[in-house]
Amino acid sequence: MKESPQERPMVEAWTDGGCRPNPGPGGWGVLLRFGGKEREISGADPDTTNNRMEMTAAASALEALTRPCRVTLYTDSAYVKDGMTRWLTGWTRRNWRSASGDPVKNMDLWKRLLDAAQPHDVTWVWVKGHSGHPENDRVDALATSALEAATSEPPS
Template identity: 55%
Template sequence: MKKVDVHTDGACRGNPGPGGFGVVLTSGKHRLELSQGFARTTNNRMELLAAIVALEALTQPCSVRLWSDSRYLVDAMTKGWLRGWKRKGWVTSNRQPVKNRDLWERLDAAAEAHEVEWKWLKGHAGHRENERCDELAVTASQAPGLPPDDGFEGN
């Protein structure tokens, strides 16, 4: 399997507010940067969407190390939260509906074809690729004429 390092970040001005995500994929000498902004969304949605878009960009099954500064994302994937939510019919341990279910389902499907190692790193701590993802996400969130985040219930 091809080995791919993925760095992701989400940004939101206000929460909710205009937001965006940034992604850097590297494999050997190859590098791909992706970003997108939305008119009204949340930071958590952008963190999730960054990981989704990165995994969906891969055209074949890969061995992926995915780095994120989002505990929400990394903990859900490494501590079994996602499996539990699915098993319980998409409710949390307090019997509340899981927020961002549309994106969790999409992430689950996107990750299925790959061997993904979910890695947390501290944000805004000088890590080159994380800083680049933040730049991409912030810039995307500031673009004119941003589309709606159709899955965001606060639209």
């Protein structure tokens, strides 16, 4: 018997990504909360942009879930939230073209994010970054640590 959306587990996903400089090396971080447990994941890319790292964090959060869930995904990226809640319908209707007719930037990651969100019931929530929000600060630190680990010189 198929599970109804109301029966799906509830998950909180906190995501962040960034670069130093932009574009340049980047990192992303995720905090997942489910049933009183937490899981952190993070990663880095040697040559990317802030937007790509924000999108990678959100996609990675959703891809980490092993079954359909009700997800509240928190991001400090208006680009990610607006892309998924406002712009995506038009882009797909126009065959991945912007309103001006240009190809959508970061189309590969928008498609990845769309696929990752598909099995879930996702509520996208924007939070102000760098404003003392504990979970947002935590995923920012994860992203920064991943970036620093990826760009540090190995010991000789």
